[in-house]
Amino acid sequence: MNTGLNEYILAIVTCEKDKIKNGGCPVFLAQGQEEMEHISLLLARVLGGVVHDLENGVYFVCKH
Amino acid sequence: MVIATGIVAGLINRWLLLRSDYRHYPTYPHGQLIHLALGFIAASLGAVAVPAIAKPDYVAVTFLVLAAQQFREVRNMERETLMKLEESKIISRGTAYIEGIARVFEARNYLVIMTALSSSAAAQLGGLKYAFIVAPISIIVSLRLMGGSFIGDIAQVEKGRIDFKGSLLMVEDVVMMNVGLPQTRQKIMDEGMGVIIKPRDDNARLNLDNPGQRKAIIHDVVSILGSKVDINETELMPLARKQVDQGYLAFFVVANEPDIEMLIEVVKKVPVLESTRGTTLFSYYGRKAAD
Known part of the structure; x- marks a missing residue:
């Protein structure tokens, strides 16, 4: 039985911490674009999710 | 002889209706065996009907109707198998597709009964040579009926x-x-x-x-x-x-x-x-x- 959280933001990855107000999920701060991509890739693999881009320097991982 | 004609015609029909193609079903050898065996039962049912009426043995005919009910189970069987397999697939078939496949499997058995019935009727009424004409025609008709349309x-x-x-x-x-x-x-x-x-x-x-x-x-x-x-x-x-x-x-x-x-x-x-x-x-x- 699948008991995972679907259609829910599992993690937020960003370089700009001012863009995020507390939202009930872990926020990972990265130093620069490269690290941001790397962290979100790792998180997506581990969580079985997909990385989405909000086009304002914020990535998040969500499972569908 | 009459019954044998019907059974053979029905079985050939079921065999032709078995498709082991890209839809990955029923590609498993055991699945094919199950369906051929059920096809044999369906063919026998259809083949026995006309001689039973001709005899006349109405009790036998009633039993045939009861036996035909069993083929409803075929749909359930297919549905259950495919639903179980669904859990182990990365990209699932979807319930609508499964329902469609299950219904087709049930329908195929009825077509087999029909083929067997018409061939044995032809053999009973006109003799063996008529059965050789009727059987291929009904097989072709049932292949047509099962064709369906495509995207x-x-x-x-x-x-x-x-x-x-x-x-x-x-x-x-x-x-x-x-x-x-x-x-x-x-x-x-x-x-x-x-x-x-x-x-x-x-x-x-x-x-x-x-x-x-x-x-x-x-x-x-x-x-x-x-x-x-x-x-x-x-x-x-x-x-x-x-x-x-x-x-x-x-x-x-x-x-x-x-x-x-x-x-x-x-x-x-x-x-x-x-x-x-x-x-x-x-x-x-x-x-x-x-x-």
Whole structure:
């Protein structure tokens, strides 16, 4: 039985911490674009999710 | 002799109706055995009916009707098997497709009974040589009946251009999904394939609207061309989304075999599911609204 959280933001990855107000999920701060991509890739693999881009320097991982 | 004719005709019919093709079902040898055995039972039932009436033995005929009820179970059996297998698939068939397959399996047995019945009736009434004429005809008729229609009959399938608008993956003018990572975007641009499925009329549009039908398309494509989706790596999931204003469908896949020509052929050969068939043009208001 699948008991995972679907259609829910599992993690937020960003370089700009001012863009995020507390939202009930872990926020990972990265130093620069490269690290941001790397962290979100790792998180997506581990969580079985997909990385989405909000086009304002914020990535998040969500499972569908 | 009469009964044997019916059984042979029915069994041949069932054998011809067994398809071990791309839909991956029933490709398992045991599955084929089960269906041939059930086909044999169905053929015997059909074959015995006419001699029983001719005798006349009405009790036997009543029992035949009771036995025919058993074939309802075939549908349940198929449904259960496919539902169980669904859990172990990365890209699922979808319940609408399963329901369609299960119904077809039940129907095939009734066609076998019909073939056996008509051939044994011909043998009983006219002699063996008539049976040799009637049996092939009824087999051809039942193959025709089981044909069904395909996506290629109800829609035009064309190549679609893949593009990114910011982080949004587009196939022509349809938004498919948001892709975050630049590496993934590059991979999609290099290996992704897009197809546009344009319905020919309003019935077809409603049909393509149905998520069950879309799942069937995705499943058939993936079961032939493969996909680069893995457990926990769902970024390259094949998708079918509709253009909400025009009603056509955009389909996207990253396949192991990047052959766009074959992709179009595969999509054309996806069966139209009975349960999702659009019928608006058969109703008065639907026809009025369409013009």
